[in-house]
Amino acid sequence: MGEQKRLFFGLELPDECKQQIIQWRAQTFPADAGRPVGADSLHLTLAYLGEVSAAKQQALMQLAGRIRQPPFTLTLDDAGHWPRSGVVWLGPRQAARGLLQLAELLRSQAARSGCFQSAQPFHPHVTLLRNALTPLSLPPRNFHWSLPVGRFVLFQSHFARGRTRYQEIAGWTLR
Template sequence: MRLFFALWPQEEVRTALKTAGWRVAKACGGKPTRAENLHLTLVFLGEVEPARLPEVRAAADAVSARAFELDLRELGYWPRQRIAWLAPTEPPRGLFDLVSALASGLGARGFALDDRPYLPHVTLLRQARCRGDLPKVDDIVWPVREFVLVSSRLGNEGASYAQLAAWSLPG
């Protein structure tokens, strides 16, 4: 199983992200992320044996984090990967606390995780070719009240995702 933890947007946030993606696509070309696939990755586990799924869930069960808001207002482009993205200009402490708690719990259970710095973002567009200034998109305020465990499958049409479980964040 190919697994990751993520923030999954509510419908109104998903609609705003989709609108932003189409606006950027008009300027940069490329392929907008399908609305049902829009998310912000917290921790990517990669391939995990199905027998280890209870350990993954136990790591999430042990997380003690509170709800927070993401203010997505920074539009950016990674030319090498040809990805246009939207991110919080100043990610809230709650986001880093959640990522740290998940990574710590997973690491304690023997899962090997990526050690690169965490760069929270929502991928709006792939195969983009942005030149010059990026278009203006509306700021998006995302009230984060839960996180999810997701299984991904890669196919000819790109990735397809299935939510396996969700955990509420109090507050």
């Protein structure tokens, strides 16, 4: 049995957007509000795959390569706090149809390939803080990022020295 990798499909945010979000977070939340997610780790997960063998990774990559879907726009104009998980997030008030379709395609392909998929509905979000304080006051909705999405990525999650890092394994263009 070969080495397993922890993988997920997701959307990479442009570097400029990541920096704007980090600055906004620093101005919006107190320093002790929670553990901030680093700029290099900001992303939106489309389908979590879990621990995957090399053979399953190849099969999932082939399936992903068959997806034909036009690009769409991701809007980040909402924020929330999930007290049970301690996560503070940014996301869309209303997700674009293309985003929901892409996530559904990837999640269903993952499930058919034997990757457990949560029964929870897909809630597109970018994690800003972990281990957030409860209660935590959320900012007024006076923020808005609108990002063109023209590709999605297969990421590997690495945990080392107390931090999780994400590495792009492959990417596909939406067309």
